[in-house]
Amino acid sequence: MSNVLVLGHKNPDTDSICSAISYAYLKNEMGMVAEPIRLGEVNNETIFALETFKFDHPRLVTQVSKEASQVILVDHNERQQSAEDINEVQVIEVVDHHRIANFETTDPLYFRAEPVGCTTTIILKLFKENGIEVPPNIAGLMLSAIISDSLLFKSPTCTKQDVDAAAELAEIAGVDAQSYGLDLLKAGADLSNKTLEDLISLDSKEFEAGDRRFEVAQVNAIDVEEVMIRQKELEVLMANTIAAKDLDLFVFAVTDILNNNSVAIVLGERSGIIESAFKSSVVDNRVLLPGVVSRKKQIVPVITEALS
């Protein structure tokens, strides 16, 4: 029998990669033959975490059905964010912290979603519920995921459970969460080796709201203007994506990780909804989003509501 593949979403972030590795580790300890894989390139932040805690990059697999009949999804559940051929395999488990949509199975499965800030906060519970110890290097990856998803505990998605889990994991990993966390976020905000195509595609997710389709890309930055100075070139690429994917709206958000604000470029037939949805003026396709750092909690629900 083939392995069970454990995968996070397309354009993987640190949580998707670290959840896949740590949950595959847990399942292996529990007697399943599970392998973490990734659906795309690993970002700079994740590379920093993997190097710090001495892990190889998970194997890149784009056609899961060629390798396995069963998969476990972590950090996502929506079909369009998963492997292209996800409908050809059986999803036997999901561990996630996002809204549930575009997900359907023929058989009952283990589905564990909780409204917390990071998937590895839930995975830590699963280690405990199954009586398995978290090794220090795995704890380091799980901590990295929480720091990444919560922007070092500053995102509105961050819950007390995430803060507590991070403290416990930092202790096991033997690192200081604050100083390691800042280094991790800075590594992720280093955009010097990024092309324009990278910026709008590396951490981009597609959503549906009624009949409407929209995409929200996000990059973290220390210096937001370094990105926004290239707005015109970015808009050309965004327009291409809109045409290629037949999107109604594309939002490209640049998040200032030191000041916890975002600036977004908005394009698409339905971009007119942005002003009233966010109560902020759009000037030259650009909008300021004070206090907005979370795509999941502060951007996607607002757009979904406005488009529906």
Place this chain on the structure above:
Amino acid sequence: MSNVLVLGHKNPDTDSICSAISYAYLKNEMGMVAEPIRLGEVNNETIFALETFKFDHPRLVTQVSKEASQVILVDHNERQQSAEDINEVQVIEVVDHHRIANFETTDPLYFRAEPVGCTTTIILKLFKENGIEVPPNIAGLMLSAIISDSLLFKSPTCTKQDVDAAAELAEIAGVDAQSYGLDLLKAGADLSNKTLEDLISLDSKEFEAGDRRFEVAQVNAIDVEEVMIRQKELEVLMANTIAAKDLDLFVFAVTDILNNNSVAIVLGERSGIIESAFKSSVVDNRVLLPGVVSRKKQIVPVITEALS
């Protein structure tokens, strides 16, 4: 602020009613103001359980949005099995053991589904995870749900976790699972006060497979022929339901709870799939299903597969 309503599926079975009562109890102990409700008539089996452990029937509520802005779903997740106005309220939690389909939220939520035989098996874990004790009368209801969903541990949906949970709950409730269980199932199989309309509607669930819609009704019986002797009259009612709901297929299964077999009447434009799907001949719209007792595991996936 209004109460949170806790509800099982339409045409409630013993698991739906007992899960709603026991999970609402747990949430109340955890500080939420939660009330169990029901979407329809309580069946004979459930009445037996409620009387044995001295509970009132939960309140009948058909329009949840008139009473609450937030609900918790137990023992189901598919929209068409829930309250008619489910889209007008926020689902804040789901505890279930069925396949996931036709379910979507705008925000992250607590979603706990496990591939076990009964919802209360999962609820027992949640009592433990939250450090809350199960009182004896609640334990009796939770045990009743496991016996009902597992046909006294004989259904292929029954797992070791269900058997272990039932043993633990029987101990707390102070009853013998086998003898109480047989009494419970017999109360449910007492069809003497049932009309023909009752038989095809009391435990009936609607499903979608691609563009196709089908419904599967099930009754438990001691004497299957007592029901099947009225096949022609049942077919008239089934045909009416097919027309009213625009179904492609209606399966009415009568399950022999002592011998663990079923006989089904199959009607609808797509009833031609039944013979090959179940590898059993359909004669006069009637098919024998040896060893089949579980709608969820032995009927719905087979039909879904065949219709897709």
